[in-house]
Each structure stands twice: as structure tokens, then as C-alpha cells.
Amino acid sequence: MSAGLVPGDADARWKASADQIERTHHAVRSGHPELANSKDEVERRKKRLARHHDREGIVDADDSVWTSFFSQGLIVSQTVGRVVVSQRHMPSKPIGTGVLIAPGLMLTNNHVLPLEALPNEAAVEFAFEYDENGKEREYRTHQFAPEMCWFTDEELDFTLVAVSPVDGKLPGDTYGWVPLIEETGKAIRGDALNVIHHPRGDRKRLSIRENRMVAEDELWLRYTSDTQGPRRDADQLVGTLTHALALASPGTGQRVLSGFRGACSI
Incomplete structure (x- = not known):
């Protein structure tokens, strides 16, 4: 088991984020993202969504998306x-x-x-x-x-x-490929997320219902989802359909995709 997946460490991080998770659930239920995020975070997120004509991340009662959601999903998948x-x-x-x-x-x-x-x-x-x-x-x-x-x-x-x-x-x-973007704020607490994966090694699936980012710290993003945990495969691509956010780790949340300590020339 890798050092980053030590059960005690994961449990401690989950417990430390309990307040965040509760605030996020309240924000989603009420349709007010500012209850779980700062005003600056919400405004930056709205501007990013507007640039991409994207509504999938907005926290409110309307879960409709543009029809381009499906074509974007196909491209990324x-x-x-x-x-x-x-x-x-x-x-x-x-x-x-x-x-x-x-x-x-x-x-x-x-x-x-x-x-x-x-x-x-x-x-x-x-x-x-x-x-x-x-x-x-x-x-x-x-x-x-x-x-x-x-x-x-x-x-x-x-x-x-x-x-x-x-x-x-x-x-x-x-x-094709998904470029990684170092800029943070591609999702905020309460945003709907999408998961592309091969559950239990089966043929590819896209989970688009009931996936929510609920908490974060300096290393992890946490989300709720109904995805099935394969034998070893918890390494789904998690994000919006315009940006990759993280790789999921088994039963613990997801690792943030940001800068890497190393380089390869390809």
C-alpha cells in the first residue's frame, strides 16, 4: 500500500473535512454555493463557466446542460x-x-x-x-x-x-488527449462532477448523476458518487467535461491534478 493511501491518514482527512461536507450539502440543497465557498471562488468559477458556455457546474435546482455536454463527453471519454x-x-x-x-x-x-x-x-x-x-x-x-x-x-x-x-x-x-491546467478553481464545493472509468475492468462507463465535489484540502478533493469500486481500479478520471480535475484513489476521495515533481520529454 502506498504511503498516500495509509488508512489512518485517509480517515483523518475525512474527519477533518466533515464541516466542509456538511456546508456543501447545505449549499446544494439551498442552491447557494457561497454557503460552501468564498465569494471570490464563486465569482472565478462563474467566469470560467461563462467562458466555456458551460452550465453543468452551477449549483442550483436546474440540472439541465447544453447539448454540447454529450459531444464534449464523447471527445474526452x-x-x-x-x-x-x-x-x-x-x-x-x-x-x-x-x-x-x-x-x-x-x-x-x-x-x-x-x-x-x-x-x-x-x-x-x-x-x-x-x-x-x-x-x-x-x-x-x-x-x-x-x-x-x-x-x-x-x-x-x-x-x-x-x-x-x-x-x-x-x-x-x-x-486525443486531455491537457492538464495548473490553474486552480476549475471546480468548487458543490459542483457536479463526471467520472469516466472502467468499473471492475468492464467496458467504459460515464457516471454523470449524483457526483458532487464536497470538500478539499492541500492534497485531496473529495466527492460523493455511486461509482463501483473495481478490484484495483479506483483510478477514474474525475472532472467536468471541459477540464480534468483529479485521479480517484480507493475509497478516499481523489488526488488533485496539479504540478508534478518530475518531467518527461515526449
Whole structure:
């Protein structure tokens, strides 16, 4: 178990955020985000939403969204892949979820890929999902290339690893990628969030109901959700459909996506 996932530490952080969570629930019920956030936080969030013509983050009784919500969701979901480990004479074993943050660079959790040797046995499957007719879509497997880029942080529970091209094309050339933005305030307490994941290693799903950011500290964002916790896969991409916010860690909330202590050239 990584240092960042020590149960006592997680429990203490949850208890310390109890007041935040209660204020957030009250803000959502009343439709007044300022009950859980400062006026500056609310105003910055409104300005960001206005720039993107986005209503999904507004805390009020109206849960309608622009129709572009669906097209944005499709675009972002393509960047998320199922991390698997090959097994001799057996189907690949799913161990987590990852997201492309550059054409040939994937972000996942340290508890999914904790060792540099593991990516040599692991790969990522894109488009492991159902199509519009409910049929299994043809997916594509890309091997990892840790010799090109590898960086992991046990405390923050994230791993960056390069992804090899297939037929001369990097995965981002086909599926796109989600750029990380250092600026904070992409969501405030009470905002609706969306979760893209492979629950229990199954085909890709998007959770868009009853997901709320409820608390935060210097390391964690916390949200409530009805997502299913896979065997090892709690590493969903969590955020609005215009910005990635965090990777989820098992049963503890989510790790903030911000600056990384390390660099890779891809």
C-alpha cells in the first residue's frame, strides 16, 4: 500500500473535512454555493463557466446542460483507456484506468503501475466500450514504453508513463488527449462532477448523476458518487467535461491534478 493511501491518514482527512461536507450539502440543497465557498471562488468559477458556455457546474435546482455536454463527453471519454496486464494463455487482466495527457503520455495511479518493470508487461486498451448499437466496439492495444518516459509518486499516487505508437501513430493522434491546467478553481464545493472509468475492468462507463465535489484540502478533493469500486481500479478520471480535475484513489476521495515533481520529454 502506498504511503498516500495509509488508512489512518485517509480517515483523518475525512474527519477533518466533515464541516466542509456538511456546508456543501447545505449549499446544494439551498442552491447557494457561497454557503460552501468564498465569494471570490464563486465569482472565478462563474467566469470560467461563462467562458466555456458551460452550465453543468452551477449549483442550483436546474440540472439541465447544453447539448454540447454529450459531444464534449464523447471527445474526452476517448482519451481514457483500460490498463491491463498480459497473462500467458489467458485473456489480459484489467488493473486500472488511465488518461492521455499528451499524444504519447498516460497518467494513471501509482497503485496501478507502481514499478517501472510492470509497464513492460502492461498495456492500455482504447475504445474498450460499446458502440451506439450496443455492440462491442473494436479496441486497440498500445504497449507502454517506460524506457522513453517513466515517473511515479507514491505519496501522491500517480504514475506517468509513455505509450508506444501502433502503425506509426501515437494513441493521442487517434483518441486525443486531455491537457492538464495548473490553474486552480476549475471546480468548487458543490459542483457536479463526471467520472469516466472502467468499473471492475468492464467496458467504459460515464457516471454523470449524483457526483458532487464536497470538500478539499492541500492534497485531496473529495466527492460523493455511486461509482463501483473495481478490484484495483479506483483510478477514474474525475472532472467536468471541459477540464480534468483529479485521479480517484480507493475509497478516499481523489488526488488533485496539479504540478508534478518530475518531467518527461515526449
